[in-house]
Amino acid sequence: MSNFLQFTVFGIMLGAGYAIAATGLVVTYTTSGVFNFAQGAVGMIAAFGYWELVSAHHVPVLAALVIILILGASIAGAFVERVLMRRLHGASAERPVMVTLGLMVILTGMATIIWSPTTQRTVEPMISGQFRLVGINIQYQYVLIIAVAAAVAVALRALFYSTRTGYALRAVVDDPELLGMSGVSPNRMSQYGWILGFMMAALSGVLLAPTQTTGISIEAMTLLVVSGYAAAIVGRLKNIPLTFAAAIAIGLAENYVLNYIEPHLSSALQTDVTSALPMVFLFAALVTLPSVRLRAVGRLTSMRAPRVAGGRESLVAGAVFLALAVFMAFAFADTNVKGTTLLTLGGMVMTLGIVGLSLVLLTGYSGQVSLCQFSFMGIGAFVMGKWAAGGSPLGLLAATAVCAGVGALIALPTIRLSDLYLALATFAFADAVATGFFADGRVYGSGGVNISRISVPGLSLSSDRAEFLMVTVFFVLAAWLVLAIRRSLFGRRLVAVNDSPAAYATVGLNIGFTKVAVFAIAAAMAGLAGALYGTVQTIVGTTDFDIFPGIIFVLFVTIWSIRTVSGAFLAALTYVALNQIWPSSIGIFAGMGVILIGRAANGILGIEALHVRLPWVPKPAGDLVAAPVGAFGGSTGSEGLSAAG
């Protein structure tokens, strides 16, 4: 009984920590409409900052809290809103997600440079000691966390429902223009929301840091908040009391599972269960959410889509690309870059290029964000390594099919909901697969898994040159497929479902089917890329398909252009090159890049000033003024005439 009480108190404490972080998420989302994926990273920076001040420089606790919470978090929150988020107003839906992810990888990258991950850092409790109650020992730190969480929840509830500022904070997302007309600055309200959100994140990081008995780590502290995501989702990203209650329930459930169920499992399974718990909670929360009502948004996507190459044009471009690859395969066969042959690096570029193409299809065309394409790569490589010993080409098919199935299973619970929830589900899936499945000794083992090169009777593909040319052929075929899909009926539907879901449904098309289908196709492509990546590397390990490299790669595709085949290739090229030259700073490059690109929906390749018109590329359609008009063509409307094409 005393054990149960002990676990309960610890569970409530853990849940209270999650609650603070989750309410911060809710506050930011309520006031800006943006889900801040960097919430955990802000908490992590605050925890390390607190350690730096209190443990390393012996600054008094209260002074350290003032510096971190009042000065640091509030200034950072205001800065992020003013410099990064405000200019995204009206940008495509995936852009704020990418920018907050960029912020996350910048913060984790900077933390890695400042605080070496090899050093252990233990944070002392703010209030030392414990007391005994009903037969159990309770630490004062636990009481402090629970009390602070309760106070935060009550204060936020009072702020939002009993003050004019609170009403304005809630109204700013619904209709900022209307709020502006009532004399309240919507920008200022959003800024308050970001300040509050950052303060909540920092508070949760500082409070939970002392509970990390083995010391604080950058990755663990950043991902600690994933359980908070589930709580925020239960609270529908707007209900603070419900979020708070859900966070406590999750903390309790997590602690009961860890103490009552996990000890009875094998040691290998224990890691899996611990890692999978946040994802289980998140998926459970997603299933409980009611379907999102389709709404007519009454706003046209004004983005000018990149031109889609025609069938003949893409065939010619593919042939030229292959010819260049053949030239490279013979001209640079013996070139090495930092101990790796150029052809192996080229093979990695091609396989990652296929992952980039899967993102073009999924995010670029249909507007769905996936943060787990590297997880599908890892699953594909695992299937290839385990089931296709000897390099059977059937391994490629198996990897593709398995990932298509897993992709459909992930997409299914979220198709009723908005695209943000798919991004969250894929984030949780990537985290769980990386720390649970891939880290399991039975999956990749301590030394990794060997993957044979493809073996086809009568054709030798074992050399680096043959391997490079083979994966290049796969990349070209994948690029041709993506362009062919975009030109097809299905491609039009992908773009249409992204532009206006309400119109899509009312012309008789099934939104759920389309979204699951494209997610499964993208997962299959990533799985195939993973299997090919394995044949290029011939050995893959636990860290090859981690969540952070996966997110960083998504950011690179966004930076170049997530809507074009060229963008996918250039992203893969940049990623492999930077990873080879500055591996420790690649996250900072990606984060800064996506922030600089800002709201440019078509990335660097979409910047008009960089465009060079090739002689064989048709000119865009002319101005509407010159176009013939029919009986309804006389009206110009309030928007006036503009060039189109």
Add this chain to the structure above:
Amino acid sequence: MPQAEATVTDVLTVEGVAVRFGGVAALSDANLRVRAGSVTGLIGPNGAGKTTLFNVISGLQAPDRGTVHLYDTDITRMRPHRRARLGLARTFQRLELFGTLSAGENVQVGLESSVKWWQWRHVKRRFPWAKGGADGSDGATGQPSGPGSVAVATADRLLEGVGLGGLSAEQASAMPTGLARMVELARALAMAPKVLLLDEPGSGLDDAESEALGELLTTLASGGMGVLLVEHDMELVMRICDYIYVLDFGDVIAAGTPEQIRKDPMVQAAYLGTVTDVGADAAAESSDPQAPSDGPGAGGAHAGEGRAEHDGDEHDEVAEA
């Protein structure tokens, strides 16, 4: 409560529909019928519940009470895409185009959702109202050169049919409001619907265009289609509608022929104001075709503007909040 008599030609029947947003009743007890081969008008002040009723009929809003039937099929709990496949098409008060696609591709999406692969060969027959233009056939053999080219050619014909010939390649989001509304109409017509719901299609059109729209709708109805029209342009409504329902505060306060509606004192008090001969007056008055239909600057033919503060969607959102 005015009730239209049920007949065998009713293609759409709405009975006792109620929708509440929190404490606000957007629809209290809405009843209406749309007959095959007729244009039925649905008028009323802004915020009366017209768009909410359209959302209920098309499946974007679940009613708290009441039923919606398409012919004899109860579609009240059916998902929007299933209703569309049964023959229900709509346009929106605020444009809902696929903005990244071209005008032609917008129409193609509607066309491809409703035409089965074996129907492409004779797809032209589905749109007798859209005359002329290419039909996607091979010049030498006269045979269609494939579903893709037939879809493109048919989309061009449909655009031409609504007056947008030659604009197929324009990106939809770059088009002026008046043209964009016609693209939306062409996309809905590409589904060859049995019932067409039009939410203020005349908004942004000038007099000549409004007249052409009226002729088109009359032609469509004469082909057997049931058209339900929400419109503030009273001249257009009175000219082309066979039957009119008047909605106010979520209730149908009057129903009848244009002549009956024009003379109904309740309708005059609630919506038409002191204008006694709307059709005649409207023709004589100048109206600004560019003025938003819900704005205070709308011309004399636009009734019920004085009391309006929000359009239907805004009303819904405010009520929900």
